[in-house]
Amino acid sequence: MTSPLQQKIKITGPSIVTANRTSDGAVIYRTAQQGWSVDLAKAAVVRTADAARALLAEAVADDLGAVGAYIAPVSIADDGAPTPGNLRERIRRNGVTIDLPVCA
Amino acid sequence: MYAYDEIDRAFLSERVSEFRDQVARRLSGELTEDEFKSLRLMNGVYLQLHAYMFRVAIPYGTLSSAQLRRLAAVARKYDRGYGHFTTRQNIQYNWIKLAELPDAMEELAEVGIHAIQTSGNCVRNITADQWSGVTPGEVDDPRIWAEVLRQYTTLHPEFSFLPRKFKIAITASDHDRAAIKIHDIGLKLKRNDEGRLGFEVLVGGGLGRTPFIGKTVNAFVPARDIVSYVEAVLRVYNQCGRRDNIYKARIKILVHELGAEAFARDVEAEWAQIRDSALVVDDDMVADIRSRFSYPDYQELPETPGELVRETDPHFRTWLHNSVAPHKEPGYAIVTLSLKPVGGAPGDATAEQMDAIADLADRYSFGEIRVGHEQNLALPNVAKRDLPALWRALDRIGVATPNVNLVSDIIACPGLDYCSLANARSIPVAQELTRRFADHDLAAMIGRLHINISGCINACGHHHVGHIGILGVEKNGEEFYQITIGGRADEGAVVGTLIGPAVRFTEVADVIEDIVEAYLALRARPDELFIDAVARLGVQPFKERVYATR
Numbered sequence: 001m002t003s004p005l006q007q008k009i010k011i012t013g014p015s016i017v018t019a020n021r022t023s024d025g026a027v028i029y030r031t032a033q034q035g036w037s038v039d040l041a042k043a044a045v046v047r048t049a050d051a052a053r054a055l056l057a058e059a060v061a062d063d064l065g066a067v068g069a070y071i072a073p074v075s076i077a078d079d080g081a082p083t084p085g086n087l088r089e090r091i092r093r094n095g096v097t098i099d100l101p102v103c104a
Numbered sequence: 105m106y107a108y109d110e111i112d113r114a115f116l117s118e119r120v121s122e123f124r125d126q127v128a129r130r131l132s133g134e135l136t137e138d139e140f141k142s143l144r145l146m147n148g149v150y151l152q153l154h155a156y157m158f159r160v161a162i163p164y165g166t167l168s169s170a171q172l173r174r175l176a177a178v179a180r181k182y183d184r185g186y187g188h189f190t191t192r193q194n195i196q197y198n199w200i201k202l203a204e205l206p207d208a209m210e211e212l213a214e215v216g217i218h219a220i221q222t223s224g225n226c227v228r229n230i231t232a233d234q235w236s237g238v239t240p241g242e243v244d245d246p247r248i249w250a251e252v253l254r255q256y257t258t259l260h261p262e263f264s265f266l267p268r269k270f271k272i273a274i275t276a277s278d279h280d281r282a283a284i285k286i287h288d289i290g291l292k293l294k295r296n297d298e299g300r301l302g303f304e305v306l307v308g309g310g311l312g313r314t315p316f317i318g319k320t321v322n323a324f325v326p327a328r329d330i331v332s333y334v335e336a337v338l339r340v341y342n343q344c345g346r347r348d349n350i351y352k353a354r355i356k357i358l359v360h361e362l363g364a365e366a367f368a369r370d371v372e373a374e375w376a377q378i379r380d381s382a383l384v385v386d387d388d389m390v391a392d393i394r395s396r397f398s399y400p401d402y403q404e405l406p407e408t409p410g411e412l413v414r415e416t417d418p419h420f421r422t423w424l425h426n427s428v429a430p431h432k433e434p435g436y437a438i439v440t441l442s443l444k445p446v447g448g449a450p451g452d453a454t455a456e457q458m459d460a461i462a463d464l465a466d467r468y469s470f471g472e473i474r475v476g477h478e479q480n481l482a483l484p485n486v487a488k489r490d491l492p493a494l495w496r497a498l499d500r501i502g503v504a505t506p507n508v509n510l511v512s513d514i515i516a517c518p519g520l521d522y523c524s525l526a527n528a529r530s531i532p533v534a535q536e537l538t539r540r541f542a543d544h545d546l547a548a549m550i551g552r553l554h555i556n557i558s559g560c561i562n563a564c565g566h567h568h569v570g571h572i573g574i575l576g577v578e579k580n581g582e583e584f585y586q587i588t589i590g591g592r593a594d595e596g597a598v599v600g601t602l603i604g605p606a607v608r609f610t611e612v613a614d615v616i617e618d619i620v621e622a623y624l625a626l627r628a629r630p631d632e633l634f635i636d637a638v639a640r641l642g643v644q645p646f647k648e649r650v651y652a653t654r
């Protein structure tokens with residue numbers, strides 16, 4: 001895999017780095033404290049390609065903790081909290097849009 | 105049922121131990137994800153949007169009640185209490201934790217179930233008509249031959265790194281329920297004019313980005329030669345299939361680019377070299393495999409028992425007409441269990457339903473259950489006198505919706521609710537459609553109509569061959585859906601035709617209603633099926649109806 005430091009990275013607005021947790025696949029977000037959180041509110045938000053590249057490089061380096069890290073867009077709510085920037089990320093954060101099957 | 109022997113059991117157990125070790129090394133950091141990924145994929149473990157997904161094979165769609173109970177137990181213990189039956193006779197668990205996977209696998213292996221070759225560029229789970237061995241008119245039970253090929257191709261070193269995945273399906277019926285024409289190899293069991301058993305071999309079918317219908321490359325391969333012939337096909341593919349471009353790597357592209365006749369000649373040349381080798385399927389081997397399938401001890405029963413005649417509940421009569429099919433033995437029937445309730449996710453079954461179905465299979469179907477590519481289940485051996493009692497029991501657990509082959513019997517992939525490759529959601533579209541067409545009288549009046557939905561061009565929901573196909577695409581971050589009509593997956597397989605520009609998520613159900621209304625207005629007779637009306641009229645009148653006001 002090409003190192004994120006060598007990749008061309010374009011971002012069009014505020015972005016975060018997300019991945020799945022290795023042990024159980026749960027959706028996680030890279031924090032500013034060089035860790036992971038399942039809470040999007042705790043994600044480090046970056047606004048430049050350089051900052052995104054650095055955050056992704058740090059995330060990818062944690063091969064043990066996370067799988068498949070990538071940069072995803074977010075919107076910033078009035079209270080400053082990041083919210084998912086597209087439907088895929090909304091579903092990843094909020095869960096499936098359907099009721100899970102229950103016993104008939 | 106097929107009974108595993110000691111060698112099979114030991115092999116599965118070793119395989120679980122090997123994977124347990126691989127998982128432990130991954131979790132300790134000894135293996136990187138790059139190193140581990142191909143190992144987990146070889147064991148059917150994908151990573152989806154929210155969690156790992158575990159795909160388990162149900163070879164030729166046959167399960168014992170003990171196996172179904174174990175699938176339920178795994179759903180309950182390691183997942184969220186349900187499983188999803190797919191279009192390739194697999195079951196998928198959506199919420200499995202990596203650390204717990206080896207335990208889940210071990211529990212499945214105890215009843216002879218595994219996930220080997222449910223992923224990767226190898227020969228995938230070999231599928232068959234879900235009515236194999238019980239439907240009238242078969243020349244032989246396709247599962248015997250699926251098992252011959254399964255044993256031969258499993259972990260075959262030469263076929264473990266093919267250019268791309270490879271799917272084989274088998275049927276012995278004139279009406280093709282196994283969709284053999286959209287598989288890499290489709291096999292139709294038949295007898296030739298001398299009465300010898302063999303196969304018509306079709307190659308190069310497939311959906312995805314570039315859909316093709318399989319072409320007959322040999323009209324009759326004697327049964328004794330089927331392994332060498334399949335090997336010859338795989339060898340030509342292995343050698344000439346493209347590895348430089350993932351979108352052109354399936355065998356369908358090779359067959360298309362070479363032409364079916366040239367491809368067949370290459371296969372014949374290869375076959376000539378290996379035909380009379382150790383690959384000949386000898387009678388003893390077939391007899392041994394056949395002996396490990398158990399067939400019920402059918403009783404002599406009346407074809408029309410009093411219990412059936414006396415049950416006059418109209419709901420029962422509707423279900424009987426819709427979900428019960430003829431059996432090769434007088435007095436017995438094949439019963440399809442709809443996993444398409446109104447508002448449900450197609451193909452999903454709860455652990456409680458699976459347990460209850462296993463109990464009903466023990467009571468009414470010699471302990472056997474079948475899984476069809478249409479994402480429904482079947483009880484293959486039901487005495488007709490038991491049908492009223494069975495219907496009541498099935499109704500209580502929500503699997504007696506009388507919509508088999510009707511407009512709400514929708515095939516749908518998991519789509520963007522689960523799948524990391526998806527562009528758009530499939531399940532909510534299916535759910536809305538089942539609500540729109542919930543009225544049984546309306547659905548019955550419409551008649552046979554298959555709707556297939558895929559959340560992306562990979563076409564797991566077989567949208568190209570749906571009578572109505574719905575494909576999720578993404579436009580500027582929004583879900584849109586392309587609609588095709590006129591496709592079919594059976595013996596007359598054909599790829600559907602796009603009717604026009606894609607429509608929004610909120611418009612899909614309205615568009616489908618418009619298409620159905622146009623059909624009802626245009627059909628020549630009440631019994632002209634949707635698919636026949638489209639073949640007669642073309643897409644234009646449907647297109648006009650859909651886009652006139654949009």
Ligand code: SF4
Pocket residue numbers: 517518519520523524525526527558559560561562563564565
């Ligand atoms: S068709 Fe696409 S979205 Fe649907 S399950 Fe297959 S890969 Fe996923």
